[in-house]
Amino acid sequence: xxxxxxxxxxxxxxxxxxxxxxxxxxxxxxxxxxxxxxxxxxxxxxxxxxxxxxxxxxxxxxxxxxxxxxxxxxxxxxxxxxxxxxxxxxxxxxxxxxxxxxxxxxxxxxxxxxxxxxxxxxxxxxxxxxxxxxxxxxxxxxxxxxxxxxxxxxxxxxxxxxxxxxxxxxxxxxxxxxxxxxxxxxxxxxxxxxxxxxxxxxxxxxxxxxxxxxxxxxxxxxxxxxxxxxxxxxxxxxxxxxxxxxxxxxxxxxxxxxxxxxxxxxxxxxxxxxxxxxxxxxxxxxxxxxxxxxxxxxxxxxxxx
Amino acid sequence: xxxxxxxxxxxxxxxxxxxxxxxxxxxxxxxxxxxxxxxxxxxxxxxxxxxxxxxxxxxxxxxxxxxxxxxxxxxxxxxxxxxxxxxxxxxxxxxxxxxxxxxxxxxxxxxxxxxxxxxxxxxxxxxxxxxxxxxxxxxxxxxxxxxxxxxxxxxxxxxxxxxxxxxxxxxxxxxxxxxxxxxxxxxxxxxxxxxxxxxxxxxxxxxxxxxxxxxxxxxxxxxxxxxxxxxxxxxxxxxxxxxxxxxxxxxxxxxxxxxxxxxxxxxxxxxxxxxxxxxxxxxxxxxxxxxxxxxxxxxxxxxxxxxxxxxxxxxxxxxxxxxxxxxxxxxxxxxxxxxxxxxxxxxxxxxxxxxxxxxxxxxxxxxxxxxxxxxxxxxxxxxxxxxxxxxxxxxxxxxxxxxxxxxxxxxxxxxxxxxxxxxxxxxxxxxxxxxxxxxxxxxxxx
Numbered sequence: 053x054x055x056x057x058x059x060x061x062x063x064x065x066x067x068x069x070x071x072x073x074x075x076x077x078x079x080x081x082x083x084x085x086x087x088x089x090x091x092x093x094x095x096x097x098x099x100x101x102x103x104x105x106x107x108x109x110x111x112x113x114x115x116x117x118x119x120x121x122x123x124x125x126x127x128x129x130x131x132x133x134x135x136x137x138x139x140x141x142x143x144x145x146x147x148x149x150x151x152x153x154x155x156x157x158x159x160x161x162x163x164x165x166x167x168x169x170x171x172x173x174x175x176x177x178x179x180x181x182x183x184x185x186x187x188x189x190x191x192x193x194x195x196x197x198x199x200x201x202x203x204x205x206x207x208x209x210x211x212x213x214x215x216x217x218x219x220x221x222x223x224x225x226x227x228x229x230x231x232x233x234x235x236x237x238x239x240x241x242x243x244x245x246x247x248x249x250x251x252x253x254x255x256x257x258x259x260x261x262x263x264x265x266x267x268x269x270x271x272x273x274x275x276x277x278x279x280x281x282x283x284x285x286x287x288x289x290x291x292x293x294x295x296x297x298x299x300x301x302x303x304x305x306x307x308x309x310x311x312x313x314x315x316x317x318x319x320x321x322x323x324x325x326x327x328x329x330x331x332x333x334x335x336x337x338x339x340x341x342x343x344x345x346x347x348x349x350x351x352x353x354x355x356x357x
Numbered sequence: 358x359x360x361x362x363x364x365x366x367x368x369x370x371x372x373x374x375x376x377x378x379x380x381x382x383x384x385x386x387x388x389x390x391x392x393x394x395x396x397x398x399x400x401x402x403x404x405x406x407x408x409x410x411x412x413x414x415x416x417x418x419x420x421x422x423x424x425x426x427x428x429x430x431x432x433x434x435x436x437x438x439x440x441x442x443x444x445x446x447x448x449x450x451x452x453x454x455x456x457x458x459x460x461x462x463x464x465x466x467x468x469x470x471x472x473x474x475x476x477x478x479x480x481x482x483x484x485x486x487x488x489x490x491x492x493x494x495x496x497x498x499x500x501x502x503x504x505x506x507x508x509x510x511x512x513x514x515x516x517x518x519x520x521x522x523x524x525x526x527x528x529x530x531x532x533x534x535x536x537x538x539x540x541x542x543x544x545x546x547x548x549x550x551x552x553x554x555x556x557x558x559x560x561x562x563x564x565x566x567x568x569x570x571x572x573x574x575x576x577x578x579x580x581x582x583x584x585x586x587x588x589x590x591x592x593x594x595x596x597x598x599x600x601x602x603x604x605x606x607x608x609x610x611x612x613x614x615x616x617x618x619x620x621x622x623x624x625x626x627x628x629x630x631x632x633x634x635x636x637x638x639x640x641x642x643x644x645x646x647x648x649x650x651x652x653x654x655x656x657x658x659x660x661x662x663x664x665x666x667x668x669x670x671x672x673x674x675x676x677x678x679x680x681x682x683x684x685x686x687x688x689x690x691x692x693x694x695x696x697x698x699x700x701x702x703x704x705x706x707x708x709x710x711x712x713x714x715x716x717x718x719x720x721x722x723x724x725x726x727x728x729x730x731x732x733x734x735x736x737x738x739x740x741x742x743x744x745x746x747x748x749x750x751x752x753x754x755x756x757x758x759x760x761x762x763x764x765x766x767x768x769x770x771x772x773x774x775x776x777x778x779x780x781x782x783x784x785x786x787x788x789x790x791x792x793x794x795x796x797x798x799x800x801x802x803x
Contacts, residue, residue: 107459108483194646195637196578196655211578213638218785221641302448304589305640306781321452322770324479 094337100330107324120331124319130332132307133315140222140311141290144229148286149279151230152237157267159238160245171242174235182232186299189228190215215301218308225309229296233289237282244278245271277351284347288340312336375671411439412468412705412712415453418444420668421525421695424717424730431483432715434537438708441465447644451476451770458485458700465702468709469533472698474512474763475770480698481515487699489519492710498718508694509735511762521579522717523733524640527662528760529598529690530753531564533557535681537571537580537657546574552796561603564686565626565659568634571657582589584656587784593767594691598660599623602687607764615794624783625792631784640784651676660685664731673731682741682749684756692760694733766802775800 104116124130156176159167177185191213192198201211215221247272256266259271272279294313303310303318310318316336320329370380416422420425422444429440445453450473450505453563457465458480472480480486493501499522501509508523537543544555547570558564568582586595592721600606605619614620631639649658650666659665666682684690697717699709715721718738726732726743731753738754766772776797783793 081694108479110482110484194648194649197653213635213640216638216640301641302589302643304781306589306778306785318774321455322774324455324483 063287063349090136097330097333100327102336103327105325105327105330107326108118113179116327118207120327121335124328124332129310129311130315131309132329133310136222136307136309137291137311137313138295140225140229140309141287143222143226144233144293145283145286147226147230147282148234148237152234152282153241153279155234155238159242171239174238177232178235180232182293182295183233183299186228186296189231190223190300216305218305221301221305221308225296225300228300229290230294233286237286240282240285241275243257244275248274280350282346284343284350288343288347290337290345291340387519397472410437411441412708413466414440414469414471415450415457415467416442416444416471417447417450421730424725424728427728428716428721428724431489432712435715436708438712440712447473454480458702459483460702462702463704465704467700468705469712469791470698470700471695471697472512473662474520474693474768475773477512477520477696477698478515478768479770480678481520485701486520487701487703487706488780489522489699489710492714493519494524496714500716503736504733505735505757507692507757507762511670511692511694512696515695522713524695524697524717524730525664526692526694526733526757527664527731528692528753528757529660529685530663530666530697530756531557531658531660531683531685531690532651532666533654533658533681533683534676534679535783538681543571558682558686559627561599561623561687562601564759565630566632568658568727575657576792577633577635578637579655581636581639581650581656583630584647584650584659584661585631585635585639586642586644586647586661587631587635587640587781588782589777590773591643591777592780592784593773594693594763595660596624596627596776596780597763597767598690599627601689601691601761602685603611604688606767612796614637615798616791620794621791624780624794627780628784628786628790658691662731664729665781666749667729667731667747669717682752682756682757689759689761690756692757692762712796769802772802775802 066072101120102116102118104112104114104119106112158164159170180188195201195211195213195216195256200214205211212220214224239297252270252274253266256270263270292313293311294317297309297311297314297319303314311331312337316329316332319332323329366375366380369375370377375383389525416425422442426442429442433439435757437774443453454467454470454476457467459723460466465719472486493499501513501522504523505526508526509519511526513519513521538555538557547553547555547567550570551566553563558567564583570582571580572582586592600620600623603619603623605617605623606614608614609617634653636642636647636777638646641649647656647659647661648669651665651669652672654675663682666680669676669680670678697713699706699713703709719734722730722732722734722737723740723743725739726740727746729747732738732743732750735754738750738757744750767776779788779793779797782788782796783790788796
């Protein structure tokens with residue numbers, strides 16, 4: 053198509069050639085910003101990760117080789133935090149995806165009135181800072197004074213201490229995280245659903261395919277790229293969840309909700325072991341970058357014929 | 358005649374010497390450059406914002422801080438120095454202090470800070486707190502000998518040097534609901550079941566019986582036998598009271614005493630009370646939640662700081678005026694104290710000392726005590742005016758005198774964290790009390 057041809061000509065290098073050597077002038081401000089805001093701190097963290105740097109031992113200082121990396125890898129708490137991170141992140145993403153897709157399917161119906169109103173209501177939790185949301189739920193879920201247990205009590209239901217047992221605390225974190233972020237998943241999946249070719253769906257309907265078959269054999273395959281984007285981006289964000297844990301459980305009870313980001317925070321701010329905290333952060337960054345690369349590879353090439 | 362570049366530009370526009378487009382372009386450039394220069398100058402400037410006539414404090418958001426705020430106008434009137442206080446929750450304090458204290462000489466935002474027991478050694482080892490020897494030796498208002506010795510010992514002296522002046526102490530006592538102990542129905546039932554008087558418990562085992570009786574009878578959701586704070590990093594200090602009350606200790610004759618019968622039993626009792634007699638969610642309860650539980654009338658007792666008696670009795674809650682206080686049931690409770698300290702990174706150390714001296718002086722301490730602050734000077738505890746207003750302070754003083762300070766192992770965050778996790782293993786049933794204490798002992802922190 054003409055637009056693709058133009059797009060190919062005005063692709064990054066095409067436009068660059070057209071503009072000559074001045075192309076770098078246009079990207080320099082952005083490069084400076086990215087270098088300053090991202091590059092310098094990451095480079096410094098990398099440097100610190102090979103240093104022995106404990107703030108309350110200023111006399112102890114110097115190159116420490118890979119000791120900072122091996123130290124936390126031998127710490128049982130590190131592996132507990134990895135396990136918790138995977139449990140909480142995958143749990144949250146699965147809940148958000150299933151719920152988000154169900155809501156998106158309902159909102160994608162062509163004869164739905166008031167779609168914008170529903171979307172606006174769904175947006176409210178997402179606009180709230182994590183800390184505010186966490187504090188609100190902490191109050192709502194208070195075992196003796198929270199309204200949730202009060203209402204449960206009125207109908208004769210159980211009134212558990214939501215954050216006092218490891219299993220319930222994890223489920224509660226997953227729930228609050230999902231309450232906050234399901235709307236994002238809804239928006240992404242809804243946009244994908246609204247872009248589906250109506251002809252395919254009409255053809256399936258004419259051929260006698262029911263809703264379930266249409267969903268399984270038409271919608272799901274066509275939605276695959278959108279689903280992958282939604283899942284991986286949510287997974288990356290969930291892996292880095294910190295404020296919710298900090299506000300609601302402090303990593304407890306015991307170490308039940310201590311995630312990797314919380315573990316790193318403790319290393320840096322409680323133990324004041326900056327070197328080890330930097331090393332753990334670099335490892336974490338590597339994992340997240342790996343997921344981003346995976347995402348980029350899974351995205352369809354827009355220039356492919 | 359225009360003075361500034363901006364005024365010059367406006368004049369030229371009015372005279373028609375520049376087009377509107379040129380005016381807007383140059384105006385934006387001027388505005389942005391002025392803001393940028395101002396920001397850059399601020400960033401390059403000496404840390405603590407404002408002039409030497411302003412001091413910034415970081416304090417915990419509790420009543421003690423309100424009492425300090427109330428006496429600041431007089432300080433400002435006398436010295437011309439304005440004081441602003443940033444109030445935050447306890448949980449956030451250490452995290453806010455670390456970046457400021459490590460910012461480098463003259464770059465701290467805070468000029469005077471309050472420091473808790475587990476932070477002091479770490480801050481001193483990092484070189485972040487000013488040695489106050491010189492100031493103290495020249496001061497006529499503040500002498501460490503005028504304070505309750507255990508408050509100084511608890512937190513003020515590190516490696517034989519003074520780094521802090523006591524601010525207020527949080528020695529632990531046994532708070533109980535007087536109306537519950539005066540309840541004849543409960544009393545008769547207790548006496549019938551146990552053949553013992555319905556009275557304030559005097560040993561740890563008595564306390565266990567007292568709390569479990571109430572919880573079994575009333576239901577912990579309605580009335581917990583005792584409010585407990587077993588959240589991570591809170592349970593260590595709470596259990597320490599049980600250890601001391603049961604006659605146990607961390608060290609005896611230079612050796613670890615954590616595996617002695619009194620210590621193991623204290624943890625077993627702590628675990629039983631947590632599972633049977635405490636409020637729902639005690640496993641994850643922090644101080645504010647404990648206070649809310651008591652104020653809602655859902656706790657019969659609480660092993661907590663002495664100053665909470667005054668705070669609860671003067672609160673606008675269901676239990677105002679009903680809280681009694683006794684010694685921890687057993688031999689002793691914990692004594693710990695907050696202290697005033699000056700960061701080495703503060704650019705206004707002399708002014709900070711002036712404020713510290715003012716706040717810690719006898720007259721100002723007396724004013725604060727009359728408002729309800731917990732004294733750290735024996736002379737204030739014995740003051741007739743204070744005792745007339747707060748007669749319970751007589752008991753507070755005796756309790757403070759007979760309390761024990763924390764062991765060295767718990768005067769660091771790492772030590773408290775390690776103990777906290779081992780205690781959790783015991784109270785959640787993953788390990789026996791003995792195994793949990795063995796685990797902690799093996800970490801060579803004792």
